[in-house]
Amino acid sequence: MRNKNLTTDSIRKLLNQSAHQLDDATLDSLRQARMRALERQRLAEEAPVLAWLSSHGLKGGSHGFWSMPRAVLALTLTASLIGGIAYFQAANEHAYDHSDIDIAILTDDLPVDAYID
Amino acid sequence: MQFNHLCKYAAAAVALLIPLLAHAATWAELTPQQQQALAPLSGEWNKLSEKQQTNFLGIAKRYPKLTPLQQERVHDRLVRWSKLTPEQRDHIREKYRTYRKLPPEKREAMKQHLRQRHAMREQAASAVAPAQPKP
Known part of the structure; x- marks a missing residue:
């Protein structure tokens, strides 16, 4: 029931608070994972064929x-x-x-x- | 990893292209049209060199466009042509090229000369040939 009162802005604030509680090593791992995910997404969007070649080691x-x-x-x-x-x-x-x-x-x-x- | 993939692709390409390099064809591998054009050579086709086969396949390609008389001449002469040495064939080609360049009147005179000489040779050969023993 409480969740119904959550707005986008409140979720963002909660997430930021949680993120501030994480240690540096975890933050670094998360940052790297995010960069990898963004890189994969960029490849897939700009050239599906290149992304396929890349994923198959070509x-x-x-x-x-x-x-x-x-x-x-x-x-x-x-x-x-x-x-x-x-x-x-x-x-x-x-x-x-x-x-x-x-x-x-x-x-x-x-x-x-x-x-x- | 990169090099391995490249090698695999190159090997696959070479494997696909090897059949193209294997040029010599057996009689059974010829098309029906080629077999018809080169029918007099059926018995000796597989013994011919790759060069000869290439050349005869060129003749087979042109064969359908010939008149019936020309086709008959080709069939009559193919075996004899294949039995000549490469040097003899080259010599004949050279002579024929020279002959074709002559003006019509000289060409006709040359043809007459060659015809007479050939007739005399055949006559001489039949006179020298030993009589066939009676069975």
């Missing part, structure tokens, strides 16, 4: 090269690999593929052996 640390998100690094590596292989294959096929001239020879009036000296 987003990098905070220094130098490794500060890039790991997913970006992995995607860059994969794209480079695919590009390299595609280039290698295209160059390879071009080097081996004489099919344009071969089809002309194979469909010519003269038999293949006529061109052998």
Whole structure:
């Protein structure tokens, strides 16, 4: 029944009074927990994908090269690999593929052996 | 932790890309259209080098656009073409390129010359060939 008389302002005052009674170590732990919670909330709000990557250990640390998100690094590596292989294959096929001239020879009036000296 | 994840991703990417590198295909792996175009080579396809296979697959790709007469010529000559050495094929390609660059009248004269020479060679070969023993 008494709770019905509580207002937002009175709750805030009560909480502040209780907080003042806590020792420094507890206050410090609570402050750190609050910062962590706020950081998680900020990530989730600004970029759900980044938050998901972060929670799955796919987003990098905070220094130098490794500060890039790991997913970006992995995607860059994969794209480079695919590009390299595609280039290698295209160059390879071009080097081996004489099919344009071969089809002309194979469909010519003269038999293949006529061109052998 | 970071490096481990990166390695896992790179390994997965490489594993996915390895089949692309394995280029040689067995006869059974060819499409029905490729098999039809390269039918005369069915018996020896799996023995051909990767380079040759790549080249023949290029021919198979162009085969459907050929006229029936051209398709017949390709089928008649594919096996002979595959039996030539790489040097012989390169030599023929080079000669054919030169031949195509000639003006029409010279090209016709050259064709006549090559045709006559080929006929004489065939004649000589049949004369030299030993008679088949009677059963």
